[in-house]
Amino acid sequence: MDVFDIFLLEAVVNGILLGGLLALLSLGLNLIFGVIDVVWICYAELIMIGMYAVYALHVQLGWPLPVAMLGGIVVVAALGALMHQFVIRPVLSAEPINQLLVTGGVLFFLQAAATLAFGIEFKNLGVKLPPIAIGEMSFSMPRIIAFVVALAGVAATWLFLTRTYMGTAIRAISQDRQIMPLMGVNPDRVFVVTSALGGALAGLGACLLVLQYDIHPAIGLSFGPITFVICVLGGLGNMLGGLVAAFIFAQFISVGGFVFHIEWGYVIAFAFFIAVMFWRPQGILGRK
Amino acid sequence: MLAVRNVSAGYGSFQALFGVSLEVNAGESVAVIGPNGAGKSTLLRAISKLIDLMDGEVTMQGRSLKGVPAHEVIAHGISQVPENRRLFARLTVEENLKMGAFLPAARAKYGERLAFVYSLFPRMQERRAQLAGTLSGGEQQMCAIGRALMSGPKLLLLDEPSAGLAPVIVQSIFELVRRICHEGYTVLIVEQNIRQVLKVVDRAYLLETGRIKSSGAAAELLDSDQIRKTYLGI
Numbered sequence: 001m002d003v004f005d006i007f008l009l010e011a012v013v014n015g016i017l018l019g020g021l022l023a024l025l026s027l028g029l030n031l032i033f034g035v036i037d038v039v040w041i042c043y044a045e046l047i048m049i050g051m052y053a054v055y056a057l058h059v060q061l062g063w064p065l066p067v068a069m070l071g072g073i074v075v076v077a078a079l080g081a082l083m084h085q086f087v088i089r090p091v092l093s094a095e096p097i098n099q100l101l102v103t104g105g106v107l108f109f110l111q112a113a114a115t116l117a118f119g120i121e122f123k124n125l126g127v128k129l130p131p132i133a134i135g136e137m138s139f140s141m142p143r144i145i146a147f148v149v150a151l152a153g154v155a156a157t158w159l160f161l162t163r164t165y166m167g168t169a170i171r172a173i174s175q176d177r178q179i180m181p182l183m184g185v186n187p188d189r190v191f192v193v194t195s196a197l198g199g200a201l202a203g204l205g206a207c208l209l210v211l212q213y214d215i216h217p218a219i220g221l222s223f224g225p226i227t228f229v230i231c232v233l234g235g236l237g238n239m240l241g242g243l244v245a246a247f248i249f250a251q252f253i254s255v256g257g258f259v260f261h262i263e264w265g266y267v268i269a270f271a272f273f274i275a276v277m278f279w280r281p282q283g284i285l286g287r288k
Numbered sequence: 289m290l291a292v293r294n295v296s297a298g299y300g301s302f303q304a305l306f307g308v309s310l311e312v313n314a315g316e317s318v319a320v321i322g323p324n325g326a327g328k329s330t331l332l333r334a335i336s337k338l339i340d341l342m343d344g345e346v347t348m349q350g351r352s353l354k355g356v357p358a359h360e361v362i363a364h365g366i367s368q369v370p371e372n373r374r375l376f377a378r379l380t381v382e383e384n385l386k387m388g389a390f391l392p393a394a395r396a397k398y399g400e401r402l403a404f405v406y407s408l409f410p411r412m413q414e415r416r417a418q419l420a421g422t423l424s425g426g427e428q429q430m431c432a433i434g435r436a437l438m439s440g441p442k443l444l445l446l447d448e449p450s451a452g453l454a455p456v457i458v459q460s461i462f463e464l465v466r467r468i469c470h471e472g473y474t475v476l477i478v479e480q481n482i483r484q485v486l487k488v489v490d491r492a493y494l495l496e497t498g499r500i501k502s503s504g505a506a507a508e509l510l511d512s513d514q515i516r517k518t519y520l521g522i
Contacts, residue, residue, distance in 0.1 A: 165390055172376045172387050179374045181358030182336060182367070184391040184439065 008258065010137040015254030017139070017147040019247035021208060024150035025223060026230040026242040027157060028201030034237030035174045035194045038088055038099045042107035044224030046083075046199060050076040050206025051215045052114055055123050065127070072210075073203035080199020081192050088195070089188075107220070114217040122214040129211070142211035153204045154243065157197070170194050174237070229273050235286020245284055249273070289314045289474055290335070290366070290443055295344035297334040303342065304330040306498045312443065312476050317469040319506070321482045322495035323519070328478040329371050331495070332447050335476075336368045337361050348443070363391060367441030371448050373432040377421030381412055381431055384420050388438030397440060405434040408467070426457040433464065437473075444468065446477040450484065462488050482519045486510045 029043045040046075053075040057068035087106055091099050129141035161167035173180050173190050180187045213219065230249050234241025252272050257265025276284065290312040298304040304327040312318045320328050333339045335346055337358040346353045348364045356364070367388075375384050385405060389398045406413040409430040415423060420431055429449055436444060449465060450458040458481065466488045469475050479485035486492060486506045493503040494515065502514065509515050 165386065165395060168379065168383050168386055169390060172379055172383075175376045175378055176374055178338070179370050181338065182362065182370060183387045183435075184359055184362040184394075185387075186357070186359040 006136050008255070010139070011255050011258035012251070013137070013139065014143070015251040016247065017143045018254055019250035020147035020150040020154075021143075021205070022223075022226065022230055022250050023243045023246035024153050024201060024208070025205045025227045026234070026246055027154055027239060028198040028205070029227055030231045030234070030237055030239050030242040031157070031170075031201070032194060032198040033231065034239065035170055036084070036088065036092075036191055037174075037237075038092075038096075039103065039228075039236070040083070040106075040198070041100060041103040041224075041228070042083075042110060042220075043198075043202060044220035044227055045107050045110040046076050046079055046202040047206045047209065047223070048114060048215070048217065048220040049079060049110055050203040051210040051213075051219065052118055052123075053203075054207055054210050055118075055125060055215055058125055059123075065125070069207040072206055073200050076203030076206060077196045077200035080202065081196040083199070084192055084195035089191075107224075111217045111220070118215075118217070120217060122216050124214045125210060127211060140212070142208075145211065146208035149204070149208055153201060157201065160197070166190070166193055170197075229270070233273055233276055233283055235283030238283065238285050238287070241283055241285030248284075289316075289349055290476065291347045292331070292335065293345045293347070295331070295334055295346065296342040297330055297339055297344075298342060299330075299339065304498050305334065307344065308495070308498070308500055309344075310493050310500065310503070312474060314442075314474055315472065316491065317465075317475040317477065317489040319485045319489040319492040320476070320478045320495050321485060321492050321509075321519075322480065322501075324480055325497075326495045327498040328480070328495055329447055330498075332368060332445050332476075332478055335361075335445060336366065362439050362441070363393070365442035366445065367436040367439045367443070368445040369429075369432045369436045369447060369449065372452060373428045375420040375423075375428055375431055375435070378419060380417050381420055381423070382416040384431055384435050385412075385438050388435035391439055394439045398438075401438050401440060405437055408437075408471070409434055424457075425453045426460055429453065429457075429461055430464065433468065437468075441473070443474045443476065446475060448478055448480065450479065450481045458484065482515065483510070 025047070029040060033039050050072045054068050054072035057063045057071045058065050063071065083106065087102055091102050132139045132141055132144065161171055169185050169190050170193070173187060177187055230245045231242050233249060234243070234245035249269055252269035253265040256268035292308060292310045295308045296303060296305050308331060320331060322328055330339065334341055337353060337356060348366055351364065353361060353364065376387065385402060389395055389401065411427060412430055412434055415427065420428065423431060446465065450461050453461060462484045465477060469488065477485060477489060486509055489506050491504065492506050492509050494501045
């Protein structure tokens with residue numbers, strides 16, 4: 001029984017580590033939806049581009065890894081701003097279904113572009129970090145880094161949103177878009193900054209994922225749906241809800257996968273999601 | 289200070305203002321009065337560029353606002369308290385005030401102006417960490433006026449400050465407006481609560497179906513037969 005407990009504990013800790021990463025991934029998507037009211041279905045593909053950017057800068061151009069990662073974040077932040085300027089802005093007042101379809105188009109465009117540029121072979125940074133052993137439990141180093149950095153990213157975003165004028169404007173504009181000009185705020189600029197910030201968060205997520213996973217053009221599909229489901233679970237656009245949902249969802253995946261079988265973790269997690277949708281369609285912390 | 293010349297404006301193909309002209313001099317408090325649907329709010333939205341002019345011109349201190357986007361009007365010294373206050377309900381009182389100081393020039397004076405607004409409305413200081421959506425109607429109006437003052441405006445536009453408030457509160461709102469005028473702000477206020485507003489301002493214009501029907505000193509208008517019969521019921 002002792003042995004069982006320690007592995008269960010390991011699963012719980014791994015779930016917490018995963019929760020931090022998922023919280024970061026869902027934060028950017030939530031932020032953009034909460035402020036601009038458009039769901040970027042292609043959000044995970046921005047992360048995929050970020051992973052390739054880090055790969056290209058580090059492996060192909062030989063930049064030191066930390067610099068390459070900063071570069072990757074900048075690339076995806078710029079991509080986020082461009083995304084708003086050229087894809088979202090023209091459809092801002094269009095039907096939601098059209099907005100969704102346009103971002104869906106971007107998803108396949110980015111996948112195709114990545115395939116064109118990097119091919120379909122798996123790529124990786126070739127960085128191997130040793131696991132950390134605590135007693136009989138063993139934890140992956142990249143996961144621990146991902147957890148710490150992701151939480152730091154979430155905290156930094158929170159500080160930006162609550163302490164700065166632009167951050168406050170980002171929260172304000174999601175409540176009343178029309179009167180923003182009376183405050184001297186150009187709504188267009190706030191949207192671009194929000195999109196760039198959402199992009200930067202995707203870029204940071206990419207830096208953390210690229211330490212754990214091989215890169216391929218369709219890798220967005222492995223965490224895109226999870227990211228989206230977490231946002232909906234927490235209440236789409238509700239950043240605090242997304243945070244809570246990320247940790248709950250991660251526990252289902254990790255502990256569910258431990259108790260039954262690794263694949264079962266996802267089955268249970270998504271079943272939980274569907275059940276919540278019946279019970280609280282607006283999400284755990286969502287407003288009606 | 290503010291000159292509105294021959295302004296026509298509306299929404300899409302619906303025209304709400306027909307060649308409206310008026311003037312507000314520095315240090316004055318001026319009201320635009322008139323019944324519901326006369327185009328009073330449209331007039332303020334046109335001055336703030338929230339809607340486009342169909343014709344005519346607005347100048348502030350001799351500078352035309354033609355081609356100035358809505359978010360740059362406030363940099364010309366014009367600050368508007370919108371109809372129904374429109375506070376950011378899920379931001380705190382202080383965050384709402386902070387939004388009023390968004391312009392770089394206003395940020396530099398944030399502390400000073402915040403202290404001024406709190407001295408004007410001590411209630412706001414007590415409630416500074418409270419979400420604006422949880423304030424009472426009268427408090428919300430204080431917060432909305434405070435927010436507009438945070439940019440350090442030369443001209444304050446007030447859109448129906450008494451609308452939607454309980455009669456007891458309305459009295460105190462006009463007291464507030466009187467204090468703002470006495471603080472030396474130039475004020476253009478739009479109201480359908482005609483009797484009350486005429487006791488507070490220096491001059492007024494009567495707007496009916498999008499046209500200025502008469503104008504004069506507030507005391508004169510309060511005594512005029514036209515206003516008394518139509519709007520005050522005496």
